[in-house]
Amino acid sequence: MKAILTLTFVFFTAINAFSQDANSTENHLKKLPSVNLKDIKGKSVNTAALGVEGPIIISFWATWCAPCKKELNTIHELYEDWQAETGVTLVAVSIDDEKTKSQVPVYVNGKAWDYMVLMDPNGDFKRAMGVNNVPHTFLIDKDGNIVYSHNNYAPGDEDKLYKELLHLSGK
């Protein structure tokens, strides 16, 4: 234990020394962490390089989370308009584990969602994003910076998200 702590100490000091070289005047924004996930069709995706242009909404959800589904079904009705106006892509990250993971495509297709759906069965991305509980929704600008997040969903929260999205798109 002691050894590990000492190691941690040394390591952090080392990183600290390195980090002084970085441009300290740059505006400090939180970047999307890099985690390797699979999409709903089994293709590998790195969360730091989602390969989409324009702003991104990342919404953590699960098949057993009623407010999450309510939020994503509400946005589903607005999504075409939002996309046309702002070029946004919504990435729905399912935290369903092995127990309910197989029900994710059933729900996503059954509801005819057009979102990019990623699978996070062991909570790696959830942990990296500091998510305590679902639903938790993040807004990411086109440079990969996290600019807004909201934990919870109540009807009407989509309006606030939309406002933030418009603000981000300079509209």
Place this chain on the structure above:
Amino acid sequence: MKRFLLVSIGTFISFLSFSQGSVTGNIESTFQYLNADSIIDAKQPAQKGLLNSYMNVFYTQGNFKAGMRLESYLPRIQGYPNRFDGTGIGMRYVGYSNGFVDVTLGSFYEQFGSGLSFRAYEDRALGYDNMMDGVRIVVRPTSGLVLKGVYGTQRLSFQGGSIIHGAGIVRGIDGEFHLNEGIKKMNEFPLDVVLGASFVSKYQEDNNPDLILPQNVGTYGGRVKLRYKNFYGDMEYVQKEQDPSNDNNYIYNYGHASVFNLSYTKKGLGILVSGKSVDNMSYRSDRTKDLQDVFINYLPSLNKTHTYNLVATLYPYATQPMGEVAYQTDVLYTFKKGTKLGGKYGTTIGGNFSTTYRPQRSTAGINPLDSTGVTYTCKPFHASDSMYWQDINFNITKKINKKFSTILSFYSIKINNDVVKISNDAHGIIHANIGVGEFSYKFNTKHSLRTEIQGLFVQKENGLIKDKGNWATLLLEYSISPGWFFSFMNQYNYGNPDVNKRVNYPILTCGYVRDATRFTVSYGRQRAGLFCVGGVCRFVPASNGLTLSFTQSF
């Protein structure tokens, strides 16, 4: 020790404020003040107040990463596993990763395939954490190929502010190859193929004076995933070597587990059929442990995870690692907008059926008392007629107009209380029918009201009320977007055969959310019961009192 800890945290914080890397993390704190309540048999703890707190800090800069979690139990909240106490570091790691290699030293979570052979994960709501402490390496040599290696000991508990590790060492390797990504000729091939294999081994010293126990026990298996247009299928099979343990009464049988999923999905329709067969697959890094301690593998129950209060918490099914054969089908269909049944907004109907049986074990040609220690044989997917669980449920989701929407659900659940012990008040199969109506009304863009009316009806047996009889629940939730919500819930056990136990369980909750910060306050009664996530359950005693919780992400 303490000094080291402080120095380490101090440096951590100071370096966070200077460096240009990225920091993410979260804080969670739950406080309870409990009253004694003789009607529901709730006790007041000697300390009166209870407090659980956690903070995760993850740091990445370029290819470097480091992180830790501090935990504090002063003392642990009601129903949490009793082996947690003190304040200290519950998880910490450093690592390096680029596109080719990812190395972690310290604590990590990982899963091989569907987890039948290996899964280290955390579920804080349950107090479940079988994190690995050691080293992990993930290599991606070519596109589509992922190789993983893990080596370490598992987190057993957290005492006096320190991690306590399990007795055994766990090591494993796993490989998965997505042919269509890895082989150029297959890039555009319509059939999508993924192949995978894993090998896991545990070592624990044989300290048993009476038996010769295998010190190294391996589990190995393979998996395949196929996708063709709208069809998808996957399958995994693992086998475990002889692993005499407290769970299986020290028999020398091999264990096996298999799962499969078949699905067909297109826009507006999803159909899934799944099956699972498990025999003698409790696999822990300490053979003497029980409950949820140091599991190396993950064997979830095969059924839908329900969300409505009475369905989710009164008769939940807990997975049986010693053996079960289970099947499930899940269907969801949306009637399009503008059709007769779809109406203006579309209508969604869902159905789900799951059932679980005891495996058929044969003793033909086997002498259970001979020196081999093998007591039966059991083939995959060979079920007996002893039912553990059955759930048939339907729901319909309909938006009536811009302001009003509704979800109607019906559930019929049968649970074998002799095997999956859920109640001390009943024997045999408990059969409950549950109806839930959920109604949401939006007053304007910010104000809305949600109501749930739930009834649970336990089938009588020989004219007698079974278990605790019928229940009703009413929930009212008023929310003001994006900040506030207020809710009132009452569960009423109006059908209890004992008139003195026809108790109301009211609870009032108020919450405030601002961006990634959330405060909730609740006051009221909570009934005793099993709290389950993913078929993993813990018992929570009845309580009466105040709960404050705070969560923050950053």
